[in-house]
Amino acid sequence: MAGILVLAKIENGVPSRSTLELLGAAHRLATGLQEPVCAGLLGQGDAGVLYSYGVEIVYRMDHPLLKEYQADLHLRALEQIAQAAEPRVMLLSGDSMGRDLAARLAFRLQAGIVTDVIDIDVQASEKAPRFMRPAYGGKAIAVMAPRVVPIVATLKPRTFDMAASVGEGHGREVPVEAPLDPGQARTRLVERVQEETTGVKLEDARVVVSGGRGLGGPDGFSLLVELARVLKGAVGASRAATDAGWVPSSMQVGQTGKTVSPDLYIAVGISGATQHVAGISGAKTIVAINTDPESSIFKVAHLGIVGDYKTILPPLSAKCRELMGG
Amino acid sequence: MRIVVCLKQIIDPELPATQFRIDAESKRQQSDNHPLVISPYDENALELALKLKEQTGGHVTLLSVGQPSAVSALRKGLAMGADEAALITDPAIEGSDAFGVATALARGIEKLGHADLVLCGCESGDWADRIVGPILAETLHIPCVTFIARLEKHNGGFLAHRVVEDGYELWEVVPPVLLTILSDETNTPRYPKVKDIMAASRKSIPTWSGADLDLDASRIGKAAVRAEVQELTVPTQESRCQLLEGEPEEQVAMLVARLRERKVI
Ligand SMILES: Cc1cc2nc3c(=O)[nH]c(=O)nc-3n(C[C@H](O)[C@H](O)[C@H](O)COP(=O)(O)OP(=O)(O)OC[C@H]3O[C@@H](n4cnc5c(N)ncnc54)[C@H](O)[C@@H]3O)c2cc1C
Ligand SMILES: Nc1ncnc2c1ncn2[C@@H]1O[C@H](COP(=O)(O)O)[C@@H](O)[C@H]1O
Numbered sequence: 001m002a003g004i005l006v007l008a009k010i011e012n013g014v015p016s017r018s019t020l021e022l023l024g025a026a027h028r029l030a031t032g033l034q035e036p037v038c039a040g041l042l043g044q045g046d047a048g049v050l051y052s053y054g055v056e057i058v059y060r061m062d063h064p065l066l067k068e069y070q071a072d073l074h075l076r077a078l079e080q081i082a083q084a085a086e087p088r089v090m091l092l093s094g095d096s097m098g099r100d101l102a103a104r105l106a107f108r109l110q111a112g113i114v115t116d117v118i119d120i121d122v123q124a125s126e127k128a129p130r131f132m133r134p135a136y137g138g139k140a141i142a143v144m145a146p147r148v149v150p151i152v153a154t155l156k157p158r159t160f161d162m163a164a165s166v167g168e169g170h171g172r173e174v175p176v177e178a179p180l181d182p183g184q185a186r187t188r189l190v191e192r193v194q195e196e197t198t199g200v201k202l203e204d205a206r207v208v209v210s211g212g213r214g215l216g217g218p219d220g221f222s223l224l225v226e227l228a229r230v231l232k233g234a235v236g237a238s239r240a241a242t243d244a245g246w247v248p249s250s251m252q253v254g255q256t257g258k259t260v261s262p263d264l265y266i267a268v269g270i271s272g273a274t275q276h277v278a279g280i281s282g283a284k285t286i287v288a289i290n291t292d293p294e295s296s297i298f299k300v301a302h303l304g305i306v307g308d309y310k311t312i313l314p315p316l317s318a319k320c321r322e323l324m325g326g
Numbered sequence: 327m328r329i330v331v332c333l334k335q336i337i338d339p340e341l342p343a344t345q346f347r348i349d350a351e352s353k354r355q356q357s358d359n360h361p362l363v364i365s366p367y368d369e370n371a372l373e374l375a376l377k378l379k380e381q382t383g384g385h386v387t388l389l390s391v392g393q394p395s396a397v398s399a400l401r402k403g404l405a406m407g408a409d410e411a412a413l414i415t416d417p418a419i420e421g422s423d424a425f426g427v428a429t430a431l432a433r434g435i436e437k438l439g440h441a442d443l444v445l446c447g448c449e450s451g452d453w454a455d456r457i458v459g460p461i462l463a464e465t466l467h468i469p470c471v472t473f474i475a476r477l478e479k480h481n482g483g484f485l486a487h488r489v490v491e492d493g494y495e496l497w498e499v500v501p502p503v504l505l506t507i508l509s510d511e512t513n514t515p516r517y518p519k520v521k522d523i524m525a526a527s528r529k530s531i532p533t534w535s536g537a538d539l540d541l542d543a544s545r546i547g548k549a550a551v552r553a554e555v556q557e558l559t560v561p562t563q564e565s566r567c568q569l570l571e572g573e574p575e576e577q578v579a580m581l582v583a584r585l586r587e588r589k590v591i
Contacts, residue, residue, distance in 0.1 A: 072469065096490040100472045103424070103460035112552030113424075115455055135558065136355055136452055137339050139346040143557040151553065186469035188498040190485065195493040203491065207591070231591060245511025249475055249489045256367075256449060256508065258491070264590040274343055285590050287581065288567070296342070303584055304569045311574045319582050320591060 001149050002035045005087035006055075007078065007098070010045025015053060017204075018093035020162035023053050025120055025155055026091055027163055029129055032122025035088060040081040042066045042074070051169035058171060059085050063178035070185045071100055077178060079108050084176045087150055089129055094154035106152040113152045114144045118159050137255060138274035158203065158261040158282050195248040198225060200234040202251065207233025208262045208283075210253055212276075213240035214269020214290065215309065221247055223313040224268060230320045236260065238270045254279035268309045272297030289313070327384040327501070329375045330441040331408065332431055332462070334365040335392050335399035339451035346560065353558040355452065364399045367447030369406075369515040371507035374477060375445055376407045376516070382479060385409050387438060391419060391430045397531055404526035405518035411529075412438070416536040421548035424457035429546060431458070432465040433539035441466075442501035448473050448508045456506070463504035471497050475510040 004026040009016040015023070026037045036056040041047060043066055047058040059081045065073050078101065082090060090105070092098035094116055106113035118141075119132035128145065131153055135142040202208065209228045211221055221235065228235045236253040237246070253260055255275040261282030268289045270276060277300050280286065288301035289309050298304045305312055337360045347356040364372075375386045388403045388411035390396045400411035414430050422430070435441050444466070446459035456472070463470030475494070476487040483500035489508055499505070507513065518526070536546065544550060570580045585591045 071471070096473065096488075099456055100460075103455075103457040104464050104470065106457075107425075107461050107464040113455075113457060114553050115457065130556065131553075134454075135555075136346065137454070139343050140348060140355070140558050140560050142353075142555050144553045145556040146553045148552045186500075187471055187503070189495055190498050191496040192490075193493045193496070201492065239509065243509050243511060243514065248493070249508060249510050250491065250493050255454060264585065273340065275339070285585070285588050287585075293569075298567045298569070299563060299565045301567045303581060304567045305577045305581060306569060307574060307577060312578060315575055315578045316581065319578055323582065323586075323591070 001086045001088050003038050003085065003087045004029050004033070004035060005059075005082065005085045005090045006037065006039045007090070007092045008039040008041050008050055010041065010049065013046060014049055017162065018095060018157055020053065021157065021160040022091045022093060022155060023055070023163035025160045027054060029089055029120060029122060032124070033088065033127055033129065038085050038087065040078065040085065042077055047171070047173045051171035052165050052167060053163045054166050054169060056171050057085070058173045059176050060173055061176045061178045063180050065180045065182065066178070068189060069097055070189065071104070071187065072185050073180055075101060075104055075108065076180055076184055078105050080179065081176050082109055082150070084174060090150060090152045092152065092154045094156050098154045102152050102154045109150060109152065110148075111150045111152050112146045112148045114146070115154045117153050117155045134255070134278055138278040156259055158259045195250050198228050198234050200232065202234040202236055202253070203258055203260055205234035205260070206262050207231040207264045207266075208236050208253070208260050209233055209266045209268065210236035210238065210270060211241055211268045212238035212270030213244070215241065215246070218246040220269070220309065223309065223317070227266070227313055227317045227320065230317050230324060231264070233262070233264070238276050267297050267301070268313070270297055271295050272300055327382070327442045328438070328440065329378065329384050329386045329443045329445065330435055330438065331368065331372045331375050331386060331388050331403070332444070332446045332458070333368045333372070333388050333390045333399055333403055334447070334450050335362050335390060335396040336365045336450065336452045337361070338363045339366065348558050348560065353555045362395060362398065364402060365447050365451040367449060367451070367507055367509060370509040370513040371445040371447055372403055372406060372408065373513040373515045374507055375443070377513070378477060379407075387411065389431060389434050390414065391427050393420075394533070400531050401526045402518065404529055405523040406516055407522070411531050413531055413533045414539065415533050418536050418543060419541070419546050421551070422546045423551045423553070424455050424461055425552060426546040426550050428458050428461040428465055430536070430539065430541060431462050433541055434534060435466065437534065437539060440502070444468070444502070444504040446504065446506045448506040459504060459506040466502070466504070468502045468504055469499065470504045470506070471499060472506040473508045474505045475508045476512050477505070
């Protein structure tokens, strides 16, 4: 077994952002292990764009049953691809699909697994990869050393630097047979419902304004929506706010929810529990607005205002509107 | 319908970071007499099970792998309204990874007979691996859907709301199935009443050892771990926060000026 196998996604002819993050990590492992980077590709995307990111072999499986995500079928496909590629390490994004698949894939491959990986290295003496991940809600960092081969790892989204293009690359494509039939699917997708408040995707937004329990109720979020609109950003929330039903669960930022890496993150009425902060470590500037000066959020923020959000947000939105002309 | 809810007992994960210490020997959190709780999402899973039982009938069984102390987590679950509970405890299981724990849970479920619905938390409150549930499903040869916030009756099975990046998906599932449960406003754990706490304290909770479950010793315990915790450290963080003082208008003016300097707006 050798090589780093990345589960790639091509969107509109280019590798998705999470694919580039996986490839960035894969190349770091590949350099340390001196083994090639390969990719698994489901569907019809152009493999050529992967060669230009240093991928040497693309294992492709194309089948109509893979158009929509369904775990049983996708697992069958990935199992087959892994058997063809025989990688030492298999990398998946820790998005909703990767989180759904990784553990079961590891089980089927009799592999080890490390989830939520935030950093990697290779121990030179043993040529063995190691994976760093948060533990205890982000209060600690664990270094995980696999004892078996292969190892499946999910990478925390928006954490690794994206791979850079190497220009024209050369690789080869290996078709993998798809032993799929509809009877293998034991669950069925009935409907997919989108919930977005501002039109900007939370994980792609350059500005995120998040609210927590301190907003006191769903109405407080309208002030956040207005500020986000003016700053062309998105609205997020702490788990306390999603659990209360003030906003949909898909807006939760943090360990269980989304990882965001905006230029500006504004935390309003959020105490800064480590599980929340785990989702914003990539934010360049963090602003906290909170009535309690002792709140932990002020330990991670760059700029803080001790005050009631109701008195701060309206003038803040007004001032930004003036500047941005929105 | 038999619903099995898998509960893990952990040190309260919401304790502030200042109280967090590492035991260098075991590379785990030091217990320091901190309060032990049911891992939060497992309580949401139990609440979902109890609501389902109230609507459609059924029998809720709690299962935990852990130290003898985990009995108190099971008692709390009984007080919330579960019908029965069992604890799988054995020094040989200690130090198991998710594969070992899932193996033990699977054997426990087989000992119970069967399960129509197996519910786990979407992630544990201490290590948040998100592994035990899916692997338990594989071990039991049943399908699995992760990150479910709600469940409704549908065509002889259920519609499961799966939270995803931009909203949610509705999955049609037919028992037997394993679901991993996320919190939302519909499954906020109930507080047990005093009389239910009293009643639960009198219930007997069987404990099963590895031998009781015929557990294969090579698949449990430290020796079977597939990825080892080599180091565990507390990241250092120095405060860098500049507090903006004054009346709201002044604070806002300063904030906007700083954000402009930083070129983020
Ligand atoms: C396994 C696990 C996973 C978790 N995952 C996540 C996750 O993904 N995301 C997440 O967010 N949490 C997560 N949590 C929960 C986390 O531990 C905290 O409980 C949660 O983040 C608290 O939310 P909060 O800050 O909104 O509420 P609180 O901690 O109650 O803080 C509310 C804050 O609002 C302030 N406030 C009150 N009134 C006002 C006002 N008028 N104006 C301004 N400020 C005000 C208060 O001073 C306080 O600091 C997880 C926990 C566990 C155990
Ligand atoms: N020791 C255990 N006993 C019972 N259930 C467990 C145990 N460990 C994990 N689980 C279940 O598996 C879920 C996910 O755990 P994890 O894979 O550690 O994130 C938990 O929320 C529990 O429902």
